[in-house]
Amino acid sequence: MPDSIEMRRPRPEVHYEPIASESFGIVEKPLSAWERVSNIGGIRKLFILVVLAVIWQVYANNLNNPLIFPTFVDTVRALFEGIASGGLLLKAWTSIRVLLVGYAVGIALAALLTVLAITTRIGTDILETLTAMFNPLPAIALLPLALIWFGLGEGSLVFVLVHSVLWAVALNTHSGFLSVSPTLRMVGRNYGLGGFRYVWRILIPAAFASILSGLKIGWAFAWRTLIAAELVFGVSSGSGGLGWFIYQNKNMLEIPSVFAGLFMVILIGLFVENVIFNSLEKCTIRRWGMQS
Amino acid sequence: MPDSIEMRRPRPEVHYEPIASESFGIVEKPLSAWERVSNIGGIRKLFILVVLAVIWQVYANNLNNPLIFPTFVDTVRALFEGIASGGLLLKAWTSIRVLLVGYAVGIALAALLTVLAITTRIGTDILETLTAMFNPLPAIALLPLALIWFGLGEGSLVFVLVHSVLWAVALNTHSGFLSVSPTLRMVGRNYGLGGFRYVWRILIPAAFASILSGLKIGWAFAWRTLIAAELVFGVSSGSGGLGWFIYQNKNMLEIPSVFAGLFMVILIGLFVENVIFNSLEKCTIRRWGMQS
Amino acid sequence: MNQHDVQGSLLEVQGVTLQYKTVEHLITATYKVSFSVESGDRFVLLGPSGCGKSSLLKAVGGYLTPIEGTIRLQGREVQRPGPDRMMVFQEFDQLLPWKTIAENVAFPLHASGKLNKREAREKALEYIAKVNLTKFADSHPHMLSGGMKQRVAIARGMAMEPAILLMDEPFAALDALTRRKMQDELLQLWDDTKFTVLFVTHSIPEAIRIGSRILLLTPHPGQVKAELNSLARDEHDPALHQALEDKINHMLFADKVEDEREVHHA
Amino acid sequence: MNQHDVQGSLLEVQGVTLQYKTVEHLITATYKVSFSVESGDRFVLLGPSGCGKSSLLKAVGGYLTPIEGTIRLQGREVQRPGPDRMMVFQEFDQLLPWKTIAENVAFPLHASGKLNKREAREKALEYIAKVNLTKFADSHPHMLSGGMKQRVAIARGMAMEPAILLMDEPFAALDALTRRKMQDELLQLWDDTKFTVLFVTHSIPEAIRIGSRILLLTPHPGQVKAELNSLARDEHDPALHQALEDKINHMLFADKVEDEREVHHA
Amino acid sequence: ETSEVTLARQFGIGYLPLTVMNNNQLVEKQLKAAGLADTKVTWSRFGSGSAANDALLSGQLNFAAGGTGPAIILWDKTRTNVKVHGVAALSSMPNLLVSIAPEIKTIKDFTEKDKIAMAGAGSSVQTVYLQMAAAKEWGKENYKKLNSLMVNLPHPEGLNAMLSGSAGIRSTFTTPPFQYMALDKEGVHVVLNSYDIMGGANTFLMVWGTDKFRTENPKTFKAVLDALKEATDWINANPREAAELYVKDTGGKEAVEFIEKMIRDPEIHYTLAPERVLPYAQFMNDVGTLKNRPEAWTDLFFPEIHDLKGS
């Protein structure tokens, strides 16, 4: 009774002769031209950028209020003028230089704090408390201390940059560390790794996805802070960076130039995201199958 | 030969009579008083806060420059005066109210964008592109558009708050979604869940650790932005929040009050971290064993 | 025979080649695999580690698209996963960590619209009892041992009473006796509801005991070596069992020896 | 006998109670478990799913601190994990995803200071060949099947040639023949280097085949039921094997029946 | 004497003497004349007066420049410690409350819905002017009558908001050059002139520093003051060249004629002598913003300029 179904239809047994795997040849699924084009991420993104530019142009044209919102074309023209005559590239480079220093120091401090947090319990408490306290403070709150400690000039800028990078990176890194699977942690400790080597060889790669988004957020907020801070701190030597360029043009009501400065920030952002962070993702978490 | 070691020492076989598990009684490891006290997270954190306050007091005393950096005691006094007479609590509440609106809207938009990003490929491209473009822009860049779209007052504040919450939360959420284990995704899709239900029932809980750190970072940056924005944005005098309070006192060189305002921000930050986010962590990722 | 060919089987796998494309490699998991499963079959996939059993199961589940060949379920091509093909995965992390054991089992019953919340929980508890985990019904998965997690997954799959149950080495992490009990539960359920089950195992005795039909695969990349009938359920003659076991053993072993020689020369 | 008692064993587990404390529950995994492992033992832990085998192994590994009792290795209490006790975990996610297979096996050899980079890689490739994965030496773990991952973990553990090898159901995910080969490799290695191995399995034949001494545990929470000698390696009489198997089966089975009755009444 | 002297300037035509000092290296020249050729001169620029004050108080900056209002507040707050005083006035300029609303001709025409954009609403110079005007119009006790209309926006944003009609802003109380840009547009007219409130020309920007620096570095202090004097004299003698220098300094986008017209504007004075600073400060004391009451303009400035004809 229980086997009635099998009984109903006796099936013959079948035997095959498997072929050697070398003789398979390469099997590939054919794709249509449209599929092939739309599979290229760069083309899809370019398409989005073109759409955004068109929206900008049309909206600005309709708004017809160049003092508030210049058109895309005017902005691009101002950008080229700025590059040709106004040393916009030099200003951008000034900003990027300071930014990179602040970013690097911020990341180093974040690493230090999280290593401390992951290896000792009081370290965890310190990290959590400091982050909760200082992360919500605006850069302006740090100005007086920055001036005392670092004087005018880049030192203070770096200080506020560190403030805007440090907490975001530390928070994400620490949460990433805590989410590492217990098995992987045990494996790491099995190898006799401890302290810094344990963090470097096990926790950092295992939490790399979290760390990367921390780095992305830190990068973006470093820009925001730098531009805002350059307005307040001004310049002590040289000709200032992008933030000062924006501020000055704003004061002269050169609104297309203001937008050209912001546009520069956007272009740098796109470059960093699509070239640097994307490649980093490709050779790490994607390659390791840790993110799809 | 191979079994020489075993041969060397024949061991007797042993048999035990296991007892019923009800008769175990409760086994607990005894802890010293010091261990028990230091096991309480609140006490450890309180200790850290006291140390920080002492450092503040001593450093400020040595610096002896109350117009730059008042002592802890002066700040606390100004805080109490502000609360007693200056309506500091009311101002804090004004800020918190705006903040919560901006925070909520930012999270909602982040949810929308990430759902789009996780369900369609072009959605991913849009999210990545928009984040890379807009995240580095400082709030001040949005001012003109905010004024056009939302006029003066809270609408514009909410707009910049959304800007500072949205990208950080979306970035972390999206990266969290991508890191969800392929097995869990397959399980979710096995249940026939799709679109919004799939995100809500599977991806969000599975990526909750990442989302939480996104929320924490978003919260902190919302504060920073709000305080910075209240200085710049059209607040009608008399109706401002904490940022306005800080700004006015800064202009009047009432530095202890400035620090009292910032101290208020710190206190709120500590409260939100230790009460709200911590409980949230405890009833979610800790309880689920997803974070140690 | 003829009628069956015309009607089509419940599940028809035809010339299926499965590949994984990673950043650096293109790995062929199975090559031109064909077999068909009749309604009510207890169909076992048997083959050495890495031969593509899990991949085949995932393709039938709708998680993996063949780059060649077709998979048809009741005549329609498999497009996406669905609760009609409940899957018990090989991995220990297949339980939702944020749900208790009972919720894990009840959730698909409710989410797929089969039962309301209360009924789903009742049925869940019933199946949790079958896998001996009543004590842990309200625990979260991270508090369970590996074998216990797999039992929850088995309970979850069986509780759904799906048209096809796809099981990927569900009993591998279980001790001999728990395994025996689970096998019995599975067969009992089959007697009650006559569902179809596609079952991956690496234990030949288990294949003979559980399966009504057995597909033998070659080592990586998997090709079909043979499709055999198993013994009838009421066949208890140990000699017959041993004979079939030896036959299968031999068919797999022949490859293995080659394989080993290859490796040692490499 | 007397001398052995005075000298102390290699590993001495005495009255060990293991507990897990979670936000809501306090779960006792084992209760007052005692046993001692001599140098050169192939010591098998056998018991039903969830009885605390993995927990015991983790305690010996230094990952879990007993709340009662002591674990002494060469007379010194176990405080923390270390490369002298290489562990093969039960979980599939024990390989480092960011390292290739070869790197995964080579890394502990190098990190523990045993070998330099080149030597480590050579030795790694040698052991990868033993587990039949030479073709995949430069793949990342996510490209492997469940059984292949476990084989890498076995290679990693064996390549370290540690004083004690802790193995938690290492062969559970392997097909009969691969399993056989792995068992042979393990015994071969043991013949060569005479290390001590503490081995969890749920297969009674495997316990008899691999083990020199077998510890039987009761169902959850695990207590020691018996400590038995296995058969000598050169003992090939199937009747003796069957007898021991039946004996163990019976000892575990008695509990099991009770357990089942309990559950059905609950 | 210090080996480095740091000075701050800000953006705008009102800081022209500092621009000239910077570009023509007048401080270096005067230091050399005083025998301090090795002293390094460092110029900073700040986006706001309060940042400059922070720098001054933290000892990083020796000479801050900015609005009269912040300077007087700093004087008030530092009576008992670092004793900040004015070094000299920079420029007197009218601040104009301009409107694009035809029906608003005087401050009496503002209704509850007519917002007035101004930078630093509540504490800035413009705030004090408007309060003085209100006190004049409706009596001293009603000096806050218009406070509820003030809306905080930086100068360029306020101007833009008014000109573009966004956010309902139709009036803004601003400074040169923004007020002149505004008046260039059709329909924009003056509602209130700070000179009218003050009864004549009134110092808008000044330079200040700490007593500590002055007493420790008298020669350096004197050299800076002399450089400022030289720059001011040069501007008054060469408005065209000064305008050209200013345009060059800011990037060459503005018309030299426009700048020169402003410099030549009889309402705009470049002078070291404070003009009507005392009544302004006394009003601030009257309304409680200042705790200390200056009795003479010389209370507010260092002795080096007490011989000028200030007020």
Ligand SMILES: Nc1ncnc2c1ncn2[C@@H]1O[C@H](COP(=O)(O)OP(=O)(O)OP(=O)(O)O)[C@@H](O)[C@H]1O
């Ligand atoms: N995610 C993946 N990416 C790349 N290759 C994969 C992936 N999963 C499996 N493979 C490859 O596909 C082949 C078949 O894998 P599959 O998991 O189907 O084997 P299996 O028969 O289930 O083995 P096991 O019995 O060990 O579980 C293997 O060679 C493996 O390397």
Ligand SMILES: Nc1ncnc2c1ncn2[C@@H]1O[C@H](COP(=O)(O)OP(=O)(O)OP(=O)(O)O)[C@@H](O)[C@H]1O
């Ligand atoms: N992380 C944990 N948190 C809480 N309880 C746990 C945890 N790990 C295991 N347990 C509990 O401890 C007991 C023993 O688990 P353990 O993993 O040691 O069993 P096992 O003998 O290895 O079982 P299996 O053969 O299924 O792997 C189980 O009852 C389980 O519920």
Ligand SMILES: O=[N+]([O-])[O-]
């Ligand atoms: O700190 N900021 O948000 O610019």
Ligand SMILES: [Mg+2]
């Ligand atoms: Mg598999």
Ligand SMILES: [Mg+2]
């Ligand atoms: Mg286990």
